[in-house]
Amino acid sequence: MTKTSNTPLLTIKDLYIEGRADETWSGIVNGVSLTLNRGEVLGLIGESGAGKSTLGLAAMGYTRDGCRISSGSVTFDGTDLVGAPGKTKRHLLGSRIAYVAQSAAASFNPAHRLIDQFTEAPVQHGTSSRDVAAKDAVDLYQRMRLPDPETIGFRYPHQVSGGQLQRAMTAMAMACRPDLIIFDEPTTALDVTTQIEVLAAIRNIVDQFQTAAIYITHDLAVVAQMADRIKVLLRGDEVEEAETAAMLASPQEDYTKSLWAVRSHARTEQPAADRAEMPVLSVQNVTAAYGPIKVLHDVSFDIHKRRTVAVVGESGSGKSTTARVITGLLPPLEGQVLFNGSALPPNYKTRSGDQLRKVQMIYQMADTALNPKQTVGQIVGRPVQFYLGLRGQALRDRVAELLNMIELEPGDFLERLPSELSGGQKQRVGIARALAAEPQMIICDEVTSALDQIVAEGILKLLDRLQGELDLAYMFITHDLATVKAIADEVVVMQSGKVIEQGQKSAMFTPPHDPYTELLLSSVPEMDPDWLTDLLKRRADDANAYSKT
Amino acid sequence: MPFWDGQSRGDVLQSIWIMIARRLGLGLVTLFVVSLLIFAAVEMLPGDIAEEILGQSATPETVAAFRRELGLDLPSYQRYLAWLGGILQGDFGTSLANGRPISDLIAGRLSNTLFLALYAAAISVPLAISLGILVSLYRNSLFDRAVNLITLSSISFPEFFVAYILIVLLSQSGYFPSLATLSPGATFAETLYRTFLPALTLTLVVTAHMMRMTRAAIINLLASPYIEMARLKGLSPGRIIVKHALPNAFAPIINVIALNLAYLITGVVVVEVVFVYPGLGQLMVDSVAKRDIPVVQAAALIFACAYVLLNLTADVLSTLSNPRLIHTR
Known part of the structure; x- marks a missing residue:
């Protein structure tokens, strides 16, 4: 095969893809075109349902079950993949075309070792022997900065x-040195601190081998680091496309501008609560363990009425475990949880109905939190x-009132099943269910992290409003610092089961920070295309300076 | 063993041995409960071997004397304890009908039954798994439907019917004998030839179940992200099914195989009768007819053992097939 540099590597022309639902075909991608040159990275962004992944897979000539390409062409290096x-x-x-999936944990076959899955493509495609491919795997693992690349x-x-899996998957995609890699939200499931490492490794290796890539994501700041050009999609239609710098500096379309605007939302912080006032919830010196492994060490914080306390940290830092202690699902080894000044029994089984009702x-x-068989x-x-x-009419009135509170029309939604709701509507029903118990405090466990930015913002605003109306206290668990900015009054930073830092949000976001808080804050991608490069350089300099002293 | 497995091979083996020991212990408890059930069920059977043997003309006195001689006049718990005590020492007692030690009586029959079961399994398990792989590869095709139709038909007909059809087709034309008689001097090949028809009947009866489970377990996995990944690596459909889906589908398949093997050992009475094959099932049925209670009890207990052991084996193999359980973090 001859490789000429002036013809595009991939051309998609006027592509229509349909998906089947309830016996009818409806459009998922409606006439999108794109061209990609060798060595170029194109960012595809949009909310879920924008058709990004479908388009990305179509670039490989692949459609999922229940989808079909109805017209248009996908030409890869002279070969029409549709026909x-x-x-x-x-x-x-x-x-020659490889794929990196969103969830590496689900996309690696659990029955085989990583290296066997790495060598499979080169061996099956006849590009190299197993031994050569295995040696190459070690080399690529090293380039992806995986620990212990040999083993x-x-x-x-x-x-x-x-x-690490996500990096191993990128290495696997590189195994045959493809001309094109489709990255389908490769860092969405990762913590900010891990995301940086993966982004840096991906960018580095794509650079080294001059691989062209389509980078699919819903995160603008991420795509700004990775792509040469950005294409914005909305419900299967192209909104606009431009060079990254131009797109960031001056988006043309209203929709693109609205995407940019989401990040500017922030709640006005409530003043620090009066220390003399009794907190609604007080976690005092809690230490807890799963079996012999201690997962929480001496965790203490208070939550006051009408206040939102964001608990932040990477996965495994003990955020959700703290929630399990508060709700009584995991009795602590030491310490206690006070509610309005009186100690809650450690185990939910021994709590009274009223105690259970007040924390939702x-x-x-x-x-998965809504029963799919119930309306x-x-x-x-x-x-x-x-x-x-409540029974009968009183019950019906109350339910209607609750649905009105979460801005869903009772007449329209009462009889619907969860499967007939969108992601944001389901989360609203989850909120209504918590409110139904008339609680004083609600624990929100990553309630917006599965949602698109615009939908998530709606949920955050709703929670804000309800707090004011109902005098609620929120404990808001999240790993996303943008969400913290948007909703919190106070912040508790956790790492490895310990509270690292806590205080008012404004204090938390102004330097000087605790080193770990600093790491978290600096890891949140910014909309500056040079952000990742600068950050990596700064961190390298710091490391050098540190090693010299 | 490399360090990254976190656990040495020895530890893994040890935890498997612990699991086997624990399951064996539970199996013994199960067998104890089963022995109670068997004894109670047999107690409830109408009729009495003394009357059976002595016939209608016997006087009540002779019947009573004969019962005393056989120990049937003792209270049932005493008879149960004596029976259980005997089994624990490896003594199943003696047949009431002919006075021979039951262990001798059963040993030969059991090995015949195991032979036939193994014979049928050796054909049906590979056949079912290969067919299962093929139909999931060509799912919803004509081939898929044809295989499903044939296997489902053969499972839906009663065994004796399948057996007689095979006799009509393969025995009357002289290819295979319809009487599966075993003679001590016969070579292995000759034995295989003589017992081919019962083995084939059993194969037809059990294949559908295992084949359909293989198909369902594989197809169930085809929507997984790692299968999509395999497709996007450009692998052939056959390789995707055999290398990527099948290893993850073993656990349910192994369990269905174990169930069917247990059926091959315990449920073949009808087939043994049709082909006049001297197996354990036939012995049990004969003994029930003769009210030869100790033999019935011994046979039932051996069947229960087969179930317990096969399920244990299935559990161990399912564990071994799952790297998450073998190679812990």
């Missing part, structure tokens, strides 16, 4: 952390019935 027979496509896939390949996927939870995955009316009505004993 090509399976064998022709299989020949290109994995060898990490002999682990099974479940023995490797999420950030909203969960991250509204999908919205039943889901919201159950706690009203259970805690408050």
Whole structure:
């Protein structure tokens, strides 16, 4: 195959993709075109449902079950992938076009070692022998800055952390030195601190091998670091496309501007609570363990009425475990939880109905937290019935009132099943269910991290408003500092089961910081295309300076 | 063992041995409960071996004397304890019908049954798994439907019917004998030839279940992200199924195989009768008819053992097939 540098590597022309739902076909991608030159990185951004992933897969000539390409063409280096027979496509896939999936943990086969999955494509495509490919794997693992590159390949996927898996998957995609890699939200599931490492490694290796890439994400700041050009999609339509710097500096379309604007939302911080006032909830010197492994060490903080306390940290820092102690799911080894000044029994089984009622939870995955067989009316009505004993008309009135509070029209939504709701609506129902118990405090566990920015903002505003109306106290668990900025009054930073720093939000976001807080803050991607480069340089300089002293 | 497994091979083996020991212990408890059930069920059977043997003309006095001789006049708990005590010492007692030690009586029959079960399993397990792989590869095709139709038909007909059909087709035309008689001097090949028809009947009866579970377990996984990944690596459909789906589908498949093997050992009475094959099932049925209680009890207990052991094996193999359980963090 001849490689000429002036013809584009990939051309998608007027591509229409349809998906089947309830026996009818509806458009997922509606006439999108794009061209990609060798060695170029194109960022595809948009909310969920924008058709980004579908388009990314179509660039490989692949559609998921229940989808079809209805018209248009995808030409990769002279080969039309839409009409090509399976064998022709299989020949290109994995060898010249590779894919990096969002969830590396789910996309590695749990039954095989990493290195066997690495060598599979080169061996099957006949580009190298198993031994040569295995040596190459070690080299690529090293370039992706994986720890123990010599031996990490002999682990099974479940023995490797999420950030490392994502890097191993990028290495695997590089195995045949493809001309094009599709990155489908490769860092969305990672913590900010891990995300940086993965982004840096991906950018580095794409640079080294001059690989062209399509980088799919919903995070503008991330795409700003990775892409040469950005294309914005909305419900399957192209909104606009421009060079990264131009797109960031002056977006043309209203929709793009609205995406940019989301990040500017911030709640006005409530003044520090009066220390003399009794806190609604007081976590005092809590130490807790799963079996023999201690996961919380001497954790203390207070939450006052009408205040939102954000608990921040990476995964594994003990945020959710703290929530489990407060709700009584995990009795602590030491310490206690006071509610309005009196100690809650450590185990939820021994708490009274009233004690249970006053602390409610909203969960991250509204999908799995709502019973799929119950209607919205039943889901919201159950706690009203259970805690408050309302029946008949009083119950129906109360449920309707609750739905109005979360801005869902009762007449329209009462009889719907969760499957008939959007992600944001499901989360609103989760909120209504928590409110139904008339709590004094609500624990929000990553309630917006599964949602798009615009939808998430709606939820945050709703929570803000409800707090004012109902005098609620919130404990807001999140790993996203942008969300903290948007909602918190006070911040508790956790790491490895310990509270590292706590205080008013304004204090937290003004230097000097605790080193770990500094690491978290500096790891949040910014909309500046040079941010990652500068940050890595700064960190390298710091490390050098440190090693010299 | 490399350090990264966090646990040495020895530790893994040790934890498997602990699991086997624990399951064996539970199996013994199960068998104890089963022995109670068997004894109670047999107690409830109408009829009495003394009357059976002595016939209608016996006087009540002779019947009573004969019962005393056999120990049938003792209270049931005493008879149960004596029976259990005997088993614990490896003594199943003697047959009431002919006075021979039951262990002798059963040993030969059990090995015949195991032979036939292994024979049928050796054909049906590879057949079912290969068919399962093929139909999931060509799912929803004509081939898929044809295989499903044939295997489902063969499972839906009663065993004796399948057996007679095979006799009509393969025995009357002289290819295979319809009487699966075993003679001590026969070579292994000859034995395989003589017992081919019962083995084939059993194969037809159990294949559908295992094949459909293989198909369902594989197809269930085809929507997983790692299968999509395998497709996007440009692998062939066959390799995707065999290398990427099958290893993750073993646990349910192994369990269904174990269930079917247990059925091959315990549920083949009808087939043994049709082909006049001297197996354990036939012995049990004969003994029930003769009210030869100790033999019935011994046979039932051996069947229960087969279930316990096969399920234990299935559990161990399922564990071994899952790297998450073998290679802990």
